[in-house]
Amino acid sequence: MTQPITVIAQPGLSSIPPLSDEMFILLREYIYDRTGIFFPEKKKYLLEGRLGKRIQFLRLDGYEEYLQLLKYGSKKEDEFDHLCEAVTINETFFYRNEPQFDVLEQVIIPELVAAKQSVGPPKLRIWSAACSTGEEPYTVALLYLEKLRHRFPALSVEIVGTDINASVLQTATKGSYGDYSVRNLAPQYLEKYFITGNGRFHLKDPVREMVTFQYHNLYDRGQMRMKRNFDIIMCRNVLIYFDMKSKIQVVAELYNNLNRGGYLLIGYSELLHGISSAFKIKSFAKTTAYKKE
Ligand SMILES: C[S@@+](CC[C@H](N)C(=O)[O-])C[C@H]1O[C@@H](n2cnc3c(N)ncnc32)[C@H](O)[C@@H]1O
Incomplete structure (x- = not known):
């Protein structure tokens, strides 16, 4: 029986033979x-x-x-x-996996601040590794502005967002979003932190300026060595695209990128079982975090 042959064609473009x-x-x-x-x-x-x-x-x-x-x-x-x-698959939105942000606010950040303030004004370095169009690191910025800065007036945060896809980083830097991205944000957040225009939501400068975006490949050992001393790493919804070997390599490097006492957060559908036993597993309501003790 003859097999059907798929030939990819678009109007005005030449067709090419199927991928063998x-x-x-x-x-x-x-x-x-x-x-x-x-x-x-x-x-x-x-x-x-x-x-x-x-x-x-x-x-x-x-x-x-x-x-x-x-x-x-x-x-x-x-x-x-x-x-x-x-x-790459770049799906993301503000406050994705909300319980993780609750745990950051209620447990992880207070714990890190308490440990740091005995030696001076606390500063937290937070890395959103594989941040796509930026909603994840900007959610951390909103969390700080809305919930943390009044509670911890001496606290300063440095937030870095990185990705392997240069094009999503351009979008992230602009900080301009459609309905899908902001669907989890309460109306008062939209009013306070965004300017609306042409059916889009543009982050106000003080929020945009809190996050630095950089190109970074999680699978490049040389680039991984350049990222050190983070207190919190969010590496969510990217490990699912890796195989076991690359997961093991990347998670081992992320461990090295964290300060002692620091936390790694991964996606809901991701697990470190069989990938790393270096972290202490911390279970919270509806979420798990991985601590470097
Ligand atoms: C589904 S998005 C996740 C975005 C965000 N972390 C979230 O959970 O909403 C996955 C991102 O991982 C990025 N990515 C894939 N492989 C990567 C690699 N080797 N290094 C850095 N980023 C990578 C993709 O470009 C994409 O933007």
């Missing part, structure tokens, strides 16, 4: 080696569709030529950025 199993394996190896993101067989269609669009845009002959470009092209690092844009 051999090329799929070579492309996924390249992506995995550089990012830790692993595409299982059942996600082949996703890679085919996403890279197919890029290949058509570049008017290349197919996936093999694209891999050559990624490996040997004169602008291979620029193309790597486009690849990251194509293969």
Whole structure:
């Protein structure tokens, strides 16, 4: 029986041959080696569709030529950025997994402040690793402005948001969001911290200025070594895209990136079971946090 052949075509763009199993394996190896993101067989269609669009845009002959470009092209690092844009899932919103922010406010931050204030004015360094378009680190900024600064007047916070996708970081820096992103925010937050216009919600400068955004690849050991002395790391909803080996590597590095007494928060559907036993597990209502003791 003849198999149906999928040919990717868009109006005005040339069509390209389907992604062969051999090329799929070579492309996924390249992506995995550089990012830790692993595409299982059942996600082949996703890679085919996403890279197919890029290949058509570049008017290349197919996936093999694209891999050559990624490996040997004169602008291979620029193309790597486009690849990251194509293969990452960037879903996020303000106050995603709200109970984790409650635990930050009610337990983790008070505990860290108490430990630090015996030696001077407390300062917390908070890293939102894989922050996508910025809603996660900005939620921490809102938490500070709304709930913490009056309670701990001497407290200062440094908030860093990083991601492997340069394009989401541009959006994050602008701080301009649609309905989907702000759907969990109470109307008084929208009024107080955003300017509305053209159907969008623009963060006011004092909130935007609290967060610094940087490009960073969690799977790059050299880049990981540059990130030290954090009190809180949020690395949520990204480990799910890694395989066991890359999860183990990344979580071991995150452990080193934390100060003693610091906390790691991961996504709801993620677990460190079988990945790291270095952390002390702290269970709270509806959430778990991982402490470096
Ligand atoms: C689903 S979003 C999670 C956003 C946010 N942390 C949240 O939970 O709402 C996953 C993000 O991980 C980023 N990412 C994937 N692989 C990465 C890597 N190796 N290093 C840094 N960021 C990565 C993607 O670009 C994407 O923006």
